[in-house]
Amino acid sequence: MFPEWMKGAPTPFSSVLVANRGEIAVRVIKAVKEAGLRSIAVYSDPDSNALHVEIADDAVHLPGNSLTENYLNSEAIILAAKSSGAQAIHPGYGFLSERADFARDVANAGIVWVGPSPEAIETMGDKISARSRMIESGVPVIPGDEIAIPEGSDHMGALASAAARVGYPLLLKASAGGGGKGMRVVHEPKMLRTEYEAAAREASAAFGDGTVYVERLLTGARHIEIQVLADKHGNCIHLNERDCSLQRRHQKVIEEAPSTAVSNDLRKAMGESAVLAAKAVDYVGAGTVELLLSPNGQYFFLEMNTRLQVEHPVTEMITGVDLVQKQLEIASGIKLGISQDSVGINGHSIEARIYAEDAKKGFLPSVGTLGVWIPPSGPGIRMDSGVRQGDQVTVDFDPMLAKLIVHASDRESAIRRMDNALSSFVALGVTTNIGFLRNALLHPSFTSGSITTDFLDSTPIEEFDPNYSNPKIIVSIAASAKRLGLDKSANILSSSDEGDHSGHSGDPFKTLSRRLP
Template sequence: DKISARSRMIESGVPVIPGDEVAIPDNSDHLGTLASVAARVGYPLLLKASAGGGGKGMRIVREPKMLRTEYEAASREASAAFGNGTVYVERLLTGARHIEIQILADKYGNCIHLNERDCSLQRRHQKVIEEAPSSAVSDELRKSMGEAAVLAAKSVDYVGAGTVELLLSSNGDFYFLEMNTRLQVEHPVTEMITGVDLVQKQLEIASGLPLGISQDSVSISGHSIEARIYAEDAKIGFLPAIGKLALWRPPSGPGIRVDSGVKEGDEVTVNFDPMLAKLIVHAPNRMAAIRRLELALSSFVALGVTTNIGFLRNALTHPVFISGNITTDFLDNAPMTEFIGEIPDPSVLVAIASAAKRLGAGKSGVNTNSRILDDHSGHAYDPFIRLSRRLP
C-alpha cells in the first residue's frame, strides 16, 4: 500500500512529498487524529487512499472546516473501489508536473530506467494525455530522477516492469508519489521513443531471463504522445457515457498506433472503465507529434457514444499545451469553454447527411474491372469515381 511505500522510500533516502504516514482507518473515531495530522502537514493538503489508484479516494482540502466532509468522501470512495477506506495525508503541491519513470528489473540484480513520461494533463486526478520525453526535464534532471527510480525499485528488491511516479515542483525539486508494479496505460510512448518492447521484456523477466539491456544502451528517438479515448461527456464534468458503438473507425498511417479493446457494434456500459482506446503517435520532434496526433484525432470516427475526442483536440492545440508548460492543476483552473466547442445545430447535420447521400456517399467501393479505370479516366481515388460518376 502507499503508506508502506512512503515509509520504505524515506528509509531508502528517496525524497517524498511532505506529509504524514499515520493511517486513518475507515469506521474509526478519526476526527481528532485527522485534525492533528492536518495541522502538522498544513493547508492546502491532499487526502489519499492508501490502497488505491486511478484518482479514486483522493480529495483536496483547502481549509480546516472542510476536513471532515472531504475525509468521509475520500474514505467512502476508497472503500467502494478497493475494499479499504484507509486514508493518509500529504501536502498539496500546486503548479507541479506529474513525471513518471519506467523501470525494468530482473532477478539477477540488474535494474535500469527507460527515461520519463510526462502525465501532467489530468482531469479528476486521472491522466488524459501523456508524452515522452518531457519538455520540463533536462538531461541532468533525467539522470537524477532515473537514479532515484532505480534506487526505489532496488530498495524493495523489485523484479519486473514497473513505474515510479514522481511530482516535479516548479523549483525543480522532485518527490516520490508511488510505484505501480505493472505496465501503465501509457507505456506505449516509452516503447515508441526507446524501441524497447516492454511487454516482451516483462514476459522475459518473468520467465527467468536476464534483462539483456544496459543503462547505456537506452536512448531517446523522437517524441511520442498518447491520448486516451474515453466514453465520457466533457460538457458535464467528464461523466461516463453509455450506448452502442454504431460506427468505430480508428485512424491509421505512418507513426500512428491504436490500442483498442472495442469494435464496431459493441455496447458501452457502466460496468467497465469508460476508456475505449489509446491513440499513440510518434514523430521526429514534439511539434510534429502534436500535429500528427491532432490529425489522427480529427479522422477518428466514433459514433453512437459520446466521447472526449473533441475535448482532446482542443486540449492538444491549446497554447499552454503547445508551450509545454502544462501542470497537474491546469484543467482545474482553466475555463472549460476553452476545450468544448459549440454543439452543432441538428438541422444542419441532417442537411449535410441528406446532401451527402444524394451525392452517393457511402456507396460500395470501386469496381476495378470497370472501363472507367483505364489510363484516360482517372484513378481509384478520383472523387468522381468514388461518387459513381465518370469524369467530365
Template sequence: MSPITKLLIANRGEIASRVIRTAREMDIACVAVYSDADADALFVREADEAVRLPGTAPADTYLRGDLILEAARATGVDAIHPGYGFLSENSGFARDCAAAGIIFVGPPPEAIDSMGSKIEAKKTMAAAGVPVLPGITIDTEAEIDASALSARVAAEIGYPVLVKAAFGGGGRGMRIVRDEAGLIEAVEGARREAVTAFGDGTVFLERFLDSPRHIEVQIFADTQGNVVHLFERECSIQRRYQKIIEEAPSPVVDDALREELGRAAVAAGKAIGYVGAGTAEFVMGSDGGFYFLEVNTRLQVEHPVTELVTGLDLVRLQLEVAEGNPLPDEALHATVTGHAIEVRLYAEDVPAGFLPATGTVHGFSVPDLPGIRVDAGVSEGSEVGVHYDPMLAKVIAWGATRDQARRRLARALAESSLHGVVTNRELLVGILREPEFAAGTIDTGYLTRHDPVTLSRAGRGANIVAVHALAAALAAQAVRRASARVLGHVRSGYRNAPSGWQEAVFDIEGEEVDVRYRVGRSGLRAIVDGTELPGVVLHSATPDRVDLLVGGVRRPCAIRRVGDTAYVDSALGSTTVVEAERFPEPGSRNAPGSLLAPMPGTVVRVPVEVGAEVKEGTTILVLEAMKMEHTVSAPVDGTVTELRVRPGQTVDLGAVLAVVEAPE
C-alpha cells in the first residue's frame, strides 16, 4: 500500500481529536465530517478541512457511509479512520471503502463480520477452545412467545440472565433479569435500544455471572502475519454496564494468568485473520477462570492506559499497519512500565440516577500535574446536546505504582473545573479515594455495593452550601460595586451606619437558599437559611474570587459567573448557584402531580392513557436521550389526568409530560 497523506476521520468528539493529534505528528492532513449539532465542535476546528453532514441524528449523519465516502472523494483522502462506535465495526462500510480505493483503517471486512455478531463470535471462540457461556438468540424479526421463552431460559440458562444486543457495544441494549417476571419486558426494551443504536434488534440471552471482573486484552496484528497482545486492562468499574474507570495492568492478574489471557487473545485474533487494533474481552471469576465476551474490532475508548504503560502510540500503529508496514520491534516485544488509570468524564446527573445532562461548557480545565493526560472532546463554549454519547473527556494518570497513579488522578480531577454541564466528576473522585478501590478489590458489582450518590458526596465539605452561597452573594455584590458610578473605592457591602441586611435568594441543587449579610465597622455578619455563620471574616471580594474565613478556616472561593448562574469552586468542592426568581408570574407554577422531563429527549413509548388508575412506580412513559432509554414513573398511587406528549415527540428539560393526581 502507499503512504497515507490525507486522512478522513469518520467520527466526532474526543476520538476525532485524538486521531487528528497523531496524524498531524505523522504529517498526515486531516479531514473532519460533522453534523449540524457539531458545527462549532473542537475536532472540527482542529482538522485541516471539514465537510458538513446535514442533520443532527447519527442515523442521518455519522452513520451515513455514503455521505462520508462522498466527503472522502470530494477532499481526495487516501484513508478513513472510523474511530470507535458509528461505522467502526461496519463491514459493509469497510467494503465500500475498498471499492472506492480508500484505505479503511481497521481490520478486514471478514474479521468484522466474524465478530460483528456476538452470537457467531461465541461459536467461533467455542470452536477455538475458548470457554463461553450458554445462550439463546432472538432474531430481530422474531415474534416473542413469552411462555416458550421463559421455559427455554429456565431449562438452558437459569437466572440471573444477561440480555444483550447482538451488534454494537458500549452497554447499549443490555439488561440483567433476575427472575421470570422481568424477562419479556427486558427483551423488548433491549430490542428497541438495539434497533435505535445499531439498526438491528437481534439480542441474545446468556447466564449472568454476578460481580465478575471485566478483563480485556489489547491485540495488534499486521498484514505480514504478526499477531501480538499488548497486555490486559481492568474495566470492572461500570455503571449501566458501561465502563467508567479502566486501568492497566489489572491489579489481580499475575504473570502466569497474563500469559494465559494473552495466548487466548492472540489465538482469537489469528482465528479470524485479524489486522490492526482489536480487543478480546473476558469476564473473570474470583478463581481466575475467564469466559469469552466479545472481540471489539476497533480501537477502544480505554486505549490510552495501554499507551501509557507500554509507551506505544496505538493510533500511529494503526496508521502504519494500514499503510502495509509490519509491526515495529517495540510492539512485537512490548513491556509494561508502571500503572495507568483512566476515567470517563460524562455529562450526567449522578444523584438523579445518571440522567444525561446538557448545556454549554464554561471554563473547562484540568491542572497540569505530572503524569496527567487529557483526551477531551469539548472546550470553552462547546454545546452538549442529546444526540450523542454523553462522554465529554477522558482524564488519564500514569504512575510508577497503581497507588501513585490513583492519587495523581484523584487530585487532578478534584482540582479540575467544568462548568455549565452537570458531570460525574465527584463520583469519579469518590471512587478513586474509596478504600476498596484503593486496595484493588473491585468487580463489576462495585457500584451496587457502594452507593454512587454517597461516593459523589464523599469529598464535599459539610458546610459547602452555606459557604458557597455566601461567596456567590458577595461576588454578585462586587459585580455591582465594580459598575458603581459613585464611591467606587468603598468595599462591597460596606455600610457607614447600621442598616438593614442585604439579601439574596439562590437555587442550589433544587433547594432554595436564603442568604442575608451585613458589612459594618465590626466586620461581616452572615445568615444562611436562618443560621448565622460563626466567626466570619471577609478578606476580599471581587467578581471572580471571594476570600472568606468561616469558623476559623479560611476558604478562598473561585467564582465564574454566566448570566444568573455562579459556579463556585473551593477546597470544599464545586457548586452551581442560580439566582432565584423573586417574583414569579402568577400561574407559572406547575400543577401538583406534574411529571417533568428529567432531561431533553424523545418520547418513545406511552403505555398508559388518560384516566388510567396507576400504582406508584408504574411506567407512565419512556424517553430516549443520548442513545439510552429512561423511564418516567408514577411517583404515587393515583389517576393519570393529563398526557401532554405522544411517541416521537421531542421535549425539553423540565417540560410537563403528564399529570398524576393522588386521591384526596
C-alpha cells in the first residue's frame, strides 16, 4: 500500500530501510513514519537497544564486530533490505551514503535509492574529478594541484614538488574525504611527511582510500554552503546558505542560516553557482555545495556533498521545507513542486553539535553512561538526538550525540535562545562540549557575526573557559547529595527516571511551521 501523496509516482515504494545509526537514523525514521511508510532500522551488536531501533517499525541485525562488517557492509545491508521487504534505502550521512558502488548495487537489486545517481556520487566524491568538472562548468575552484598522491611508497618526491608549487601553508586532503577526516594543514615543509602519513592513514581507515591531494590553505575565509534540491525531471533549486565557519580542525561546531556575510546579491550568485554545480552532474535529490568565501567577497567551490548534511535542520527551520520528506518524494519520481522564487528566509536558525568530548583535555572523546540526559525544550527549540538517558557512550562510533537547533525571528534572539537552551541542557555521566559550545556562542567574535574558519583553532582555549561556580558550593552539593542518599536510588539507569523530560520526546518538526512574531 502506497500513501496518498505518492499516487501517480513513477517509482513508488511503501517501506524504507535506513542504513545508518544515531541521530540521523532517528531523524530519517521519524520522517519515513510521518510519510506513511514502513520504517526499517539496521543495527550492530552495540546498538541492539539504541533509540533508532526502538522507534523503527522493524529492525534487522547486522552481525560482525567492525563497521566494515556491519554499517559499512553494502552486501549485508542489501540483504537486510531484501529479507525485510524494504522497497527503498535511505543512507543518511556518513557510512555508505557517498559510495557510488553501493548506490549502484541498491538499484541493481531493484530497490529505490534515496539519493543521486552513482555517476554523480562518483564524480563529486572524488575531489580531484569534482574540481575538474567544476572548472569545465565555470564554477570557481580554490587554487591547488590536482596531482593525486596514491597511498604507498615512493610518493614523497611527487608530494614535495606539488607542495612547493602550491605553496605553504597548504592543505592535504583525502580525495575520498569528508567531515575533516583525512585532512591536515601543513605549515612548513618539515611537517609534510608526518602530516601526509596521518592524513593517508585516516583516509584509508575512514574511506578505504588513502589518496590525498594538495590545495592552498585560504586564511580568513568563511565556510558557506548552499543547499540544493533537484528532482528527476530537470528541476533544480537552491535553499539559501548555511554558514559553518565555526569549525575545529575542519569539524563543524556551530552552524547557522542565514549567514551574516552573505548579501542578497552574493546569495543569488552563490545559489546560481551551486545550481550550476548540481546540474553539471545531473544531480538528483538533496545535496550541498560547499564554498569558501574569502575576505574580499570571492567564493570558491570546495566540494559537493551528495547526501543529506548533518546541519540540514537550520535550512529546514528558515525555509520551512522538510528536506527528508523532499528526498522521499524525489526518490519516488514526484516533481519538486517548489519554484526558486517561492523559497524565502524566515527568521534565523542556529545548530550546535553536542559531542561526547572534553574541551579541557584537547577535545578528546569521552565515554561513559548517560546517567542524566534532560534536553531543553520550548518554543523554537528542536532536538535531533540519537541517544537517551541510560545509554552507553563508547569508542565504537562517532562522538556526536545530538544536535540542538533553535529558530527565532532574528539572529540576536536566536543566540539568546541557544544560550538558554544550552545552559538548561543537563547531560551527566559523560563529559560533553555543551559548556564549550555556550562559550563559543557568546564569544564576541561569534555574536558580532565575524568569525572565519580559522577562528577556533587560532583562539586560545582560555577564551572559552567557563564561569565556574565556587568550588566550595560544588563539594557542598556532592556531600549533601550523599547525605540525602541520592546515590542509593535504585534505578540509576532507568530511562523513565526523569519522567517526560528524558530522551527524545521532541519531534524534530514540532516547531518547524511555527509562525514567529
